[in-house]
Each structure stands twice: as structure tokens, then as C-alpha cells.
Amino acid sequence: MDLVILTALGVGGATVIGAVIGFAFKEISHKFSDMILSFAAGVMLAAAVLGLIIPSLEGAGNWGLVITIAGIFAGAFCLILIDKLVPHLHRIVGSDIENHNNRSIDKVLLFVIAIAIHNLPEGIAAGVGFGSGDTSQALFIAGGIALQNIPEGMVIIAPMLAAGIKPGRTLVMAICTGLVEVIGTFIGYFAVSISAGILPFALAFAGGTMLYVISDEMIPETHAHGNERGATFALLAGFCVMLVSDVLLG
Numbered sequence: 001m002d003l004v005i006l007t008a009l010g011v012g013g014a015t016v017i018g019a020v021i022g023f024a025f026k027e028i029s030h031k032f033s034d035m036i037l038s039f040a041a042g043v044m045l046a047a048a049v050l051g052l053i054i055p056s057l058e059g060a061g062n063w064g065l066v067i068t069i070a071g072i073f074a075g076a077f078c079l080i081l082i083d084k085l086v087p088h089l090h091r092i093v094g095s096d097i098e099n100h101n102n103r104s105i106d107k108v109l110l111f112v113i114a115i116a117i118h119n120l121p122e123g124i125a126a127g128v129g130f131g132s133g134d135t136s137q138a139l140f141i142a143g144g145i146a147l148q149n150i151p152e153g154m155v156i157i158a159p160m161l162a163a164g165i166k167p168g169r170t171l172v173m174a175i176c177t178g179l180v181e182v183i184g185t186f187i188g189y190f191a192v193s194i195s196a197g198i199l200p201f202a203l204a205f206a207g208g209t210m211l212y213v214i215s216d217e218m219i220p221e222t223h224a225h226g227n228e229r230g231a232t233f234a235l236l237a238g239f240c241v242m243l244v245s246d247v248l249l250g
Contacts, residue, residue: 004130007142008185011126012178014146015119018153019174023167031230034222036151038231041218042238044122044210047144050246051137052125052207060200071204076212078205079121083216116180121209122148123184128202130189142185144242149181 053068060067122145129138153174160170188206192199222231 004127004185004189007126007130007139008123008182011123011142011146011149011185012180012182014149015153015178015181016171016175018150019157019171020153021150022154022157022174023171031225031227033151033154034225034227034231035234036154037218038222038234039238040148040151041214041222042235042240043144043147043242044214044218044238045235046239046242046246047125047141047148048207048210048214050242051129051141051144052203052210055137056200056203056207059203064200067200068204071201072208072211074201075121075205075208075210079209079212079216116177119149119177119181120184120187121206121213123181124188124191125184125206125210126181127185127188127190128192128199128206130185140242140246143245145181147238147241149178153178 053072056068056071057064126138126142126145129141156174156177157170160173161167165173188202192202219231219235222235
């Protein structure tokens, strides 16, 4: 349990680390932000497939394929429902940049809430990994999510500062988005601990939410500014870094 707590704090804290770095680079170019976000997408993709979906298949027995596919789509549909309530991140960021002379605190708060909500399934994924009992695999998943959170923390700072929010309050908001992942980690861990029978479905569900975020949010954003090839290679690099980590962890 101590390891779960430390990991939860680490996963959430990675967003804060990224936010602190973001203060040093208040004006991040699209090309640079697209590259780091693409790298993060590759990291998440590897964590979702290698750390969640494949273990789901391996642990679900005779019905493994059906359970895993059902879990993936359930995770995706869950985020579709969330997107009905909260606008897409790339839409909020894009409108904030385009209308920089007409920003409002409400828009920025909506931006922060959207990030926080989308962070919840990532935390759940980390918690589900620990609920499986495979510590090395759980650390692999959590490490991938943490690596993804650092660039995410970096890119959320600029819109808030540009909206006129004070640096101290901006940091508090970034910390709150990280705390959501801490909460998600405990939700995933205790849900699986209560009923080990739901583990294969829970793994696939968490993997499906991550795949949805990658496809619906991250890739469109990284391909929106004319740097598609660079973004693609950055994604491949992120995937390969996690692939090497998975092989070394055994």
C-alpha cells in the first residue's frame, strides 16, 4: 500500500513538475509543444497496449478476447460521455490562443476542469495496474503516465498565465489537476482489490480510455500546426522508449 501511495503522489506530482518547467518556458512554440506532446502520446500508447491491454487478454481466460474488447470500448464510451459535458482540450486551447485579446476567467477554469477530468482515467489506469498484483508492470504503467504528465503540465501553464491569472494561482490549479490523478489511482486500486474478478475488464477499460485520449485529443493537437512528420517520429520515439523499458523490466 505504501508503494501505491508513493506512486499516486509521483503520478500526480509529475504534472506539477511539468507546470514548474512551464513557468520557465512561458512562450512554448507550437513545434516544440507538438513534439513533446507526441512523445507523450507514444509513451501512453505503449503503456496502454503493453501494460494494460495485453495483460487483460492474458488474464481473462477463455473469454479473454471478448472481455478485453468490451473493456476497451467501454472505456472509450465513458470518455465520450465525459466529452459531452466538457469540451475537447484542443478546442479550448485553440480558442484561447486565437482570442487572446478576449480571454475570460471562466474559459480558463473550463480548460483546467477539462484537463482534470481527462486526468482521472489515467490515475485509474495506474491504480488498476497495482491492483493486478504485478508490481513491475504497475510501475511500468505509472512511469509511462508520469512521463506523459510532465509535458502536459508544461503546456497548460501558458494559457493560464496569458489569461491574466497570477502565477501562484496558476500553480495551485496545476496542482489540483495532478490531485485528480492521485484520487483516480486510489479508485482504480481499491476497485480491483475489492473484486479481483473484474481485473481483466478493468485493465482493458483503462487501456481503452488511454487509447481514446491519444486518438481524440493528443494526435489531432500535434498534427494541427504543420509538423505532422516530426510529431509522428516523436510518437514512435516515445513508444520505443517504453518498449525498451518493458523489455528491461522483464
